[in-house]
Amino acid sequence: MGAAFDTIAFKASLCDGCGDCMKTCSEVKGGASRLAIVPGAKEGGFELAICRQCGDPKCVQVCPSGALAKDGDSGVIGWDAQKCVDCLLCTAGCAYAGIAVDPQAARVAKCDQCDGDPACVKACPTGALEWRRAGSLYREYGDKEDLFVPGLSGCQGCNSELIMRHAMRKIGRNSVLATPPGCIPGMGSVGYNGKTGTKVPVFHPLLTNTASMLSGIRRYYDRIGRKDIVVMALAGDGGTADCGFHAVSGAAERGEKILYICVDNEGYMNTGMQRSGTTPYGSWTSTTPVGEHLKGKTQDAKNLPLILTAHKCRYVATASTGYMEDLYEKLDRAVEASFEGFSYLHIYSPCPTGWRVPSSKVIEACRMSVDSNFVTLWEYTNTAGLRFTRSPDNPIPVVDYVRTIGKYRHLDAGQLAHIQAKVDEQVALLKLMAADSPSPPAAHRAPGGGEAPAAAGSLSGPLRQEIARN
Amino acid sequence: MPEAKYLLVGSSHAALEALRSIRQFDPDGAMAMLTQDTHPPYSPTILPYVVSGRSRPEAVLLRDRTFFEANACAFVPNARAVGLDAKAKTVKLESGETWRYQTLLIATGAAPAIPPVKGLDGVKFHVLRSLDDAKGLRSAMGGARSAVVLGAGLVGLHAAENMAEAGLSVTVVEMQGHVLPGYFDAKASERIEAAFAGHGVKLLLGRKVVEAAALDGGHSCRVMLDDGKAVEADLLLVATGVRPAVDWLDGSGVAIDRGVLVDEAMRTSVAGVWAAGDVAQAMDFHTGKPALIGIIPTAVEQGRIAGAGMADDPYRKDYPGGLPVNTYRFFGRVALSIGQATATDGVEVSESDENGYRRIVLADNRLVGYASVDQPFDVGVMGELIRRRVDLSQCKDTFIARPADTGRRLMSEQWR
Numbered sequence: 004m005g006a007a008f009d010t011i012a013f014k015a016s017l018c019d020g021c022g023d024c025m026k027t028c029s030e031v032k033g034g035a036s037r038l039a040i041v042p043g044a045k046e047g048g049f050e051l052a053i054c055r056q057c058g059d060p061k062c063v064q065v066c067p068s069g070a071l072a073k074d075g076d077s078g079v080i081g082w083d084a085q086k087c088v089d090c091l092l093c094t095a096g097c098a099y100a101g102i103a104v105d106p107q108a109a110r111v112a113k114c115d116q117c118d119g120d121p122a123c124v125k126a127c128p129t130g131a132l133e134w135r136r137a138g139s140l141y142r143e144y145g146d147k148e149d150l151f152v153p154g155l156s157g158c159q160g161c162n163s164e165l166i167m168r169h170a171m172r173k174i175g176r177n178s179v180l181a182t183p184p185g186c187i188p189g190m191g192s193v194g195y196n197g198k199t200g201t202k203v204p205v206f207h208p209l210l211t212n213t214a215s216m217l218s219g220i221r222r223y224y225d226r227i228g229r230k231d232i233v234v235m236a237l238a239g240d241g242g243t244a245d246c247g248f249h250a251v252s253g254a255a256e257r258g259e260k261i262l263y264i265c266v267d268n269e270g271y272m273n274t275g276m277q278r279s280g281t282t283p284y285g286s287w288t289s290t291t292p293v294g295e296h297l298k299g300k301t302q303d304a305k306n307l308p309l310i311l312t313a314h315k316c317r318y319v320a321t322a323s324t325g326y327m328e329d330l331y332e333k334l335d336r337a338v339e340a341s342f343e344g345f346s347y348l349h350i351y352s353p354c355p356t357g358w359r360v361p362s363s364k365v366i367e368a369c370r371m372s373v374d375s376n377f378v379t380l381w382e383y384t385n386t387a388g389l390r391f392t393r394s395p396d397n398p399i400p401v402v403d404y405v406r407t408i409g410k411y412r413h414l415d416a417g418q419l420a421h422i423q424a425k426v427d428e429q430v431a432l433l434k435l436m437a438a439d440s441p442s443p444p445a446a447h448r449a450p451g452g453g454e455a456p457a458a459a460g461s462l463s464g465p466l467r468q469e470i471a472r473n
Numbered sequence: 474m475p476e477a478k479y480l481l482v483g484s485s486h487a488a489l490e491a492l493r494s495i496r497q498f499d500p501d502g503a504m505a506m507l508t509q510d511t512h513p514p515y516s517p518t519i520l521p522y523v524v525s526g527r528s529r530p531e532a533v534l535l536r537d538r539t540f541f542e543a544n545a546c547a548f549v550p551n552a553r554a555v556g557l558d559a560k561a562k563t564v565k566l567e568s569g570e571t572w573r574y575q576t577l578l579i580a581t582g583a584a585p586a587i588p589p590v591k592g593l594d595g596v597k598f599h600v601l602r603s604l605d606d607a608k609g610l611r612s613a614m615g616g617a618r619s620a621v622v623l624g625a626g627l628v629g630l631h632a633a634e635n636m637a638e639a640g641l642s643v644t645v646v647e648m649q650g651h652v653l654p655g656y657f658d659a660k661a662s663e664r665i666e667a668a669f670a671g672h673g674v675k676l677l678l679g680r681k682v683v684e685a686a687a688l689d690g691g692h693s694c695r696v697m698l699d700d701g702k703a704v705e706a707d708l709l710l711v712a713t714g715v716r717p718a719v720d721w722l723d724g725s726g727v728a729i730d731r732g733v734l735v736d737e738a739m740r741t742s743v744a745g746v747w748a749a750g751d752v753a754q755a756m757d758f759h760t761g762k763p764a765l766i767g768i769i770p771t772a773v774e775q776g777r778i779a780g781a782g783m784a785d786d787p788y789r790k791d792y793p794g795g796l797p798v799n800t801y802r803f804f805g806r807v808a809l810s811i812g813q814a815t816a817t818d819g820v821e822v823s824e825s826d827e828n829g830y831r832r833i834v835l836a837d838n839r840l841v842g843y844a845s846v847d848q849p850f851d852v853g854v855m856g857e858l859i860r861r862r863v864d865l866s867q868c869k870d871t872f873i874a875r876p877a878d879t880g881r882r883l884m885s886e887q888w889r
């Protein structure tokens with residue numbers, strides 16, 4: 004697979020310009036900070052100058068002394084102090100001030116990502132700087148065997164195809180796969196003309212009986228002593244939340260040892276974008292149209308993974324392709340848990356065709372859904388309870404996410420307020436459930452020097468009542 | 474007859490970048506790089522550092538045998554091209570050997586321009602363009618007490634500094650009224666001139682050499698100036714600029730003005746022949762007219778575009794035009810300039826003398842040039858603002874007051 008590298012990501016919306024990153028960098032590196040937080044266009048906003056470790060680095064190309072080179076393994080552009088003659092031509096090559104003059108040393112200095120453990124990220128109190136390891140995941144798993152045939156007929160930019168291929172690369176050949184009606188078999192994974200579209204045994208159950216059939220397969224494998232087979236489903240939200248729900252609920256309740264992955268694109272996208280039980284409030288779908296009277300779906304989505312936790316499953320988790328590190332860790336734990344009991348992984352998957360999102364913006368939509376808490380990343384076990392795997396603190400407003408999605412284009416202020424309230428309520432509930440688990444080390448405080456984020460115990464009265472009512 | 478699908482004549486930045494660009498698209502088409510040099514590739518820009526002793530000659534080489542093997546490119550040193558037959562698609566070498574090509578890159582760079590001074594051909598003088606020149610100058614410096622440098626461009630000033638630091642008594646003669654003409658305005662140049670004067674270098678500005686003569690059996694020389702005065706020295710360095718190395722193209726049909734004329738794709742007037750780097754006369758970003766801008770950033774960009782064209786890469790981009798860029802270090806200090814940094818007509822200029830000197834040049838609320846002395850700035854950031862013609866009308870005052878932060882902010886916004 005091609006080169007992909009880990010990177011320091013910057014979320015301008017979370018930066019309050021405290022400067023801890025620069026102070027830490029300067030201390031760790033013993034000189035000028037190699038990243039610079041600068042005032043933004045808006046009052047109180049900030050921007051970042053840092054080496055982007057470009058794929059096609061101009062600083063390297065214009066260096067007359069051979070002092071700069073991109074490392075093929077880490078992707079870091081390294082600087083050789085011995086070879087450098089301080090001509091500063093590299094600074095003319097960089098459009099982002101990622102290599103700049105350290106006035107004290109009168110030499111250039113640049114970010115080296117602290118050998119894969121950047122000090123600035125650890126010092127950032129608001130979560131504005133993040134160390135994203137998706138690059139090394141792509142490199143590691145990209146080399147593994149793709150268990151689907153090439154040329155699946157998914158739409159351009161299909162996120163579900165990404166999930167399928169990644170999940171099966173990770174899980175491997177020792178598996179039996181069920182793909183109930185939906186986009187996943189629809190794009191060709193069950194195959195044509197007597198040939199399957201996968202390199203593992205795959206079958207196409209009804210929408211209604213996926214979990215039941217998997218239960219039987221697992222029991223048979225147990226009986227013949229093949230306890231090492233991953234018995235799994237890659238199902239859509241319709242087959243899981245609506246038509247197939249009774250089978251899922253039954254298998255979960257019985258503790259069947261299967262891995263059930265729900266790829267949630269918030270509707271029946273394969274058959275023409277009809278609404279499903281997980282379609283969010285306000286969404287346009289072909290059955291919740293937008294016109295003179297109707298303004299999209301009038302009901303809230305059901306929170307399926309939360310419902311599964313009420314089954315006391317062995318493992319329940321949510322994930323998003325916007326945060327691959329998190330997704331991969333959960334795949335590991337979900338597979339392991341599927342040998343012990345019902346294991347459920349809910350992966351949110353924006354649909355470029357049905358949601359009216361440009362295919363180039365799908366991953367950005369994934370990230371923004373998480374950053375706004377529209378989607379929360381957490382996991383649950385029947386022994387340890389629920390814990391966030393990504394801090395829900397310091398979210399961006401939901402409207403920032405919703406605005407990027409075409410199916411919400413028509414929303415009025417009242418509908419937006421409803422969605423924000425629903426998101427806040429869900430997060431408050433999850434926080435209550437996660438009260439006993441340590442929160443992830445992302446945000447230590449709110450931007451703007453605020454106090455620590457509100458703890459679950461300090462919920463306001465009405466919100467508490469609302470949650471209790473639910 | 475040796476043959477290559479891609480024949481690169483020259484071995485510095487433009488040719489190396491063309492190689493890379495070709496290999497991104499065509500991993501195994503037959504390729505050869507011919508150079509008149511005896512060494513593996515190196516940058517002419519590094520030479521002053523070889524003269525000063527800061528860089529060892531063997532440590533400045535940019536590529537080695539392993540690189541050429543990995544890129545399936547034959548590297549042929551000591552191969553001086555003397556003729557091009559564009560009809561037969563062949564390049565003739567000094568050795569008599571002839572190479573056939575399918576696509577040709579002219580990247581022969583530039584050679585020192587020797588002024589027509591009476592008696593100069595009878596005097597032993599140095600130039601500084603090749604690694605061997607640098608080694609020669611370094612060894613000559615060791616046995617000299619005084620030096621005279623003709624020309625106060627980058628090469629002349631770098632060498633003058635090196636020789637002064639090595640203890641020689643140095644005189645620089647420059648025709649123009651200031652050092653580094655074209656890159657810096659008078660105020661900036663004066664700061665640089667003062668530094669040289671402070672280090673004992675004698676600058677004779679606005680002066681022309683009219684005659685040169687050997688003294689002491691050729692061990693030293695005397696140059697006569699247009700004001701009638703004479704300067705004597707043990708060592709003479711001629712650094713009065715360079716000229717594109719185009720002699721070998723005589724009669725080839727390749728259109729030449731001062732350099733090889735190229736279009737936006739770095740194609741010459743002859744089919745199958747491209748040119749890039751110091752030898753090429755490509756479009757100037759500001760004027761839109763052909764210009765010689767002999768610096769690494771333009772060589773790199775031109776080389777990449779030429780390579781993409783030679784490999785018929787459908788994602789080739791057009792050349793956006795060259796911007797003059799200068800990052801100059803003198804006696805540990807810094808002088809930087811980019812774009813129309815000396816422009817005075819039809820532009821808005823903001824100068825500041827606080828903590829060094831800076832000159833910001835705007836036109837139509839867009840940055841067109843920037844120069845500074847003793848006040849480093851992000852040259853690449855300012856270059857992007859110029860190239861993208863970023864409208865600064867919303868933040869002009871902030872930009873002029875705090876150019877570094879504002880420039881970084883604007884580029885950070887562009888990234889996401």
